[in-house]
Amino acid sequence: MKRLSSHIIMLYMVLTLVPLLIIGGFTVTRTYIAEQQEWTDLYEKVLLQQLLNAEKSLAEFDLALAELVVNDFSRLDYIRSVKLESDLYAMTFAEVINTNTSSDNLMLLTYPIVGAQNDRLGQLIIYKDKDAFSSHIIYSVLPKIIFFALLVSFISFLFSRKILAILKKPFQDVHRFTALVASGEFNTPPPKHHKFIEINAIFSSLELMRVKLLTSRNQLQKSEENYSRTYNLTQVCLFVVDVKKCHIVRANRRFTEQIGNIAMVNSHHASRLQRFITLLLERQGSHSFEYAISVNGVTKHFQVNYSERIKNEIECSAMDISELVKARESVVMQLQTDALTGIPNRVSFNQFVQQVENKQHSQFTLMMLDLNGFKGINDNYGHLAGDEVLKATAQRITDYIQAFGYVYRLGGDEFIISLLGEFSEAKLRQIALDIIAKVEAPIPFNQIQLSVSSSIGISCFDERSGISVGEVFNDADIAMYHAKVNQLPPVFSTELRAA
Amino acid sequence: MIKVWIGIVLCIASFSFDALAAKEEIKPLVLFQGEVAEGSFLHMVEKGVLAFEQATSITVVQKRLPRGDERYLKELENSAKQGFSPIIVQDSNSLARFANIAKAYPATKFISLDVAYDVPNILALTFNHAEGAYVVGFMAGLKTKTNKVGFIGGLDIPVINNFRCGYELGLQQANANATLVTRYINKGTFSWDDLDSAQQLSQQMLSDNVDVIFPVSGMASKAVMDTMKAAGLQHYSFGIDANSNADYPQTLLASFEKRSDKAVFAALMLLKNGIWNGTEKHFGIKQGIIQITVNPENTALNASDKEKVDELITQLKGKNNRISREILTHCKV
Missing domain, CATH: 3.40.50.2300 (Response regulator)
Known part of the structure; x- marks a missing residue:
């Protein structure tokens, strides 16, 4: 960057000097040409006169006239030497050498002198100093040009200095004032400049700007206070993540309370933050999702909402919905659990069927189990005894198959067991027999031993077979019924079909 | 009418031309x-x-x-x-x-x-003569060691004294401390051939510690040049009328040539x-009739001396120059 002062001075000097130099150059050229013409004219004049004299001098042996001839030439400054030589008298009539020129750049001019009868009398030999003219021009014109240029430069310089002196104070004041404003000081008004309209206008504008800025700042402060209050009072965690640098930029008080301070989260949970950001970036669809994290060993659920990515930043809000989730899970549990036995109920089984239809399970086996003699216990020992049988049965089956299957109470004394994966028929038969044995074991109730038997129908599901889950369920039911009616050990639906 | 006038003019012109052209x-x-x-x-x-x-x-x-x-x-x-x-x-x-x-x-x-x-x-x-003698005197002033310089003239007459006058002016110009000793042979028309007198006068001057002599005494001048040559190094004289430089390579500073x-x-x-x-x-x-020819053989003359002499001759050829004016003022022709 350049200094304004030197720039103004330079500009002014250039703008004044250039035209002056052009005019000066023109004048010098004109002077040069005029001077040259004058010199040539003078020389021609002297030559014309003195050639006649030279002729006379040579013809009449007039040495005094010869002296006059050469002296007349030597009056011209650029003549180095003049010599009048006579051929007839074989001698020099006159010679003069000008000692005021010392240049070696000489031009020889020889003029033959011819007499009245066309006989050659002699010659006039002139040495001209070629540099004399240019040095004459230099010595006569150059000092004037230099003086003029210096004068103009000096005036330009003074003028520029004056202008700068006028501008200096306002410039300094503007600088000082803007520096104050930049540092946040809005209360000091700019100084007054009443001398020049333009400068006064600038400072009036600055004052207006200051007042406007002050008002805006106050409004901004108020709004910021309001925002901050809201921001920190809200029960929702508000935070902004920088997805590129992978850290939290800012967060509200709620965030700090719920999760921890920003520095700690950025430094100690960088990998978790990374996972969260990856999730944000990869997500499609709605800008809202549930997210669970473990804080101090406690799993917390949040409903996260987030903004679009703006300059690598995403604004997020996270509302703690842990209580809500807990309540929801409890309702679901109640809905899917048989209230008496505490094992999954028909609703839960229906969900399983749904899962199969959604092709979540490619192979499984259903065992339909029905108790024999349950009605008698209900009738003989009351519903409490019946309830006890159902509870014990459910518990025993659950205990047995919890490693490889689930048991659901469909209603009454009817249970269904699902075994995921592929089992051999022998293995299935063994499981069914084991279950029957477990169920048949006596059930103590008020100092008596209750006892029931059970019938099991087995049907296997294989996605490849094309048979629907409904049919498999039906098959198991039919097989169970067949076993019950015929008092048979577990019956495979395949056996019924083969028969 | 015009024709008549032209005729008359031509007539007169041709007459005058004939008159001029008539050679005796x-x-x-x-x-x-x-x-x-x-x-x-x-x-x-x-x-x-x-x-x-x-x-x-x-x-x-x-x-x-x-x-x-x-x-x-x-x-x-x-x-x-x-x-x-x-x-x-x-x-x-x-x-x-x-x-x-x-x-x-x-x-x-x-x-x-x-x-x-x-x-x-x-x-x-x-x-x-004084112009040439001025240059000679200047050289004498440059070269004298004793600050005593001699002039031997044939006769004490205005022509010879014109030489002497220029000689003295040049001498004073080059060396303000130098004094001039002047002698004449003064034996009428015989003076110009009186070698003996010339030799005697130059010997006298030598014994008076004169170390440069300018002889202007016709043929007798040769005796002076010989005497100075015999006196050995650092004794100088000048040639007169013709160029004698070659005969006195170490003792002649220059020759005053008079192209009569x-x-x-x-x-x-x-x-x-x-x-x-x-x-x-x-x-x-x-006019190049008076010429000063510096002795190129003389080793006593260095480049600076020769340059000064050249400068002096150039000055003398200058228009209305100082030396010529000085000579005009001081020396009778």
Whole structure:
């Protein structure tokens, strides 16, 4: 960057000097040409006169006239030497050498002198100093040009200095004032400049700007206070993540309370933050999702909402919905659990069927189990005894198959067991027999031993077979019924079909 | 009417042209007094005469007489009677009655060397000796170690004193501390050949601690140059009339050449062309008739000395120069 002062001075000097130099150059050229013409004219004049004299001098042996001839030439400054030589008298009539020129750049001019009868009398030999003219021009014109240029430069310089002196104070004041404003000081008004309209206008504008800025700042402060209050009072965690640098930029008080301070989260949970950001970036669809994290060993659920990515930043809000989730899970549990036995109920089984239809399970086996003699216990020992049988049965089956299957109470004394994966028929038969044995074991109730038997129908599901889950369920039911009616050990639906 | 006028003008012009062009038949004669020795003033005159003869095929009769003014004047009168014209009077310096003879023969043209007369039929060829002598004096001033410088003239007459005057001015210019010792042979027309006197005078000067001498005494000058040569290194003299540098390589600083040959040649040509305008033709350095030739053999002269001499000669050729004015002011012609 350049200094304004030197720039103004330079500009002014250039703008004044250039035209002056052009005019000066023109004048010098004109002077040069005029001077040259004058010199040539003078020389021609002297030559014309003195050639006649030279002729006379040579013809009449007039040495005094010869002296006059050469002296007349030597009056011209650029003549180095003049010599009048006579051929007839074989001698020099006159010679003069000008000692005021010392240049070696000489031009020889020889003029033959011819007499009245066309006989050659002699010659006039002139040495001209070629540099004399240019040095004459230099010595006569150059000092004037230099003086003029210096004068103009000096005036330009003074003028520029004056202008700068006028501008200096306002410039300094503007600088000082803007520096104050930049540092946040809005209360000091700019100084007054009443001398020049333009400068006064600038400072009036600055004052207006200051007042406007002050008002805006106050409004901004108020709004910021309001925002901050809201921001920190809200029960929702508000935070902004920088997805590129992978850290939290800012967060509200709620965030700090719920999760921890920003520095700690950025430094100690960088990998978790990374996972969260990856999730944000990869997500499609709605800008809202549930997210669970473990804080101090406690799993917390949040409903996260987030903004679009703006300059690598995403604004997020996270509302703690842990209580809500807990309540929801409890309702679901109640809905899917048989209230008496505490094992999954028909609703839960229906969900399983749904899962199969959604092709979540490619192979499984259903065992339909029905108790024999349950009605008698209900009738003989009351519903409490019946309830006890159902509870014990459910518990025993659950205990047995919890490693490889689930048991659901469909209603009454009817249970269904699902075994995921592929089992051999022998293995299935063994499981069914084991279950029957477990169920048949006596059930103590008020100092008596209750006892029931059970019938099991087995049907296997294989996605490849094309048979629907409904049919498999039906098959198991039919097989169970067949076993019950015929008092048979577990019956495979395949056996019924083969028969 | 115009035609008539043009006719008249042409007529007059052609008449005047014819009048100018009418060349007199000339019968030139040169009268020598004394020996025409190589390198002498007389020899230079002879050279000019011979050049004229060669250029024009007009014979110039040469009469050589022994030294003696009376006899010379008598022969001069005889020659005028015989119809010789122009007659070159080589030695008019000491001839008191020359002017009277010239007046007695107004139809005869006389060419006088060195001395001018207010007589209409004498053409004087005079020389600005002082200009050349100034340069010589300047050199003497540069080279003298004893600050005593000598001048030996043939006769104490204005022509010789013109030399002396320029010599002294040049000397003072170069060396304000130097003093000039002047001696003359002063033996009338015999002075110019009096080698013995010249030698004696120069010896005297040597014993007076003079270390540079400028002899202006015709043939006798040779004795001075010889004496200075014999005196050995750091003793200098100058050649006169002709260039004698080669004969005295270590002791001659320069030669004062007086190209009388050129002047005589020009004067004869002038008369041959029938021109008679004025009674005096004055020659100097500007005409190249007076020449100072620095001795190139002399090792005592360094480049700076030669440069100074060249500068001085250039100054002398300058218009209205200081030296010429000084000479004009101080020296009688």
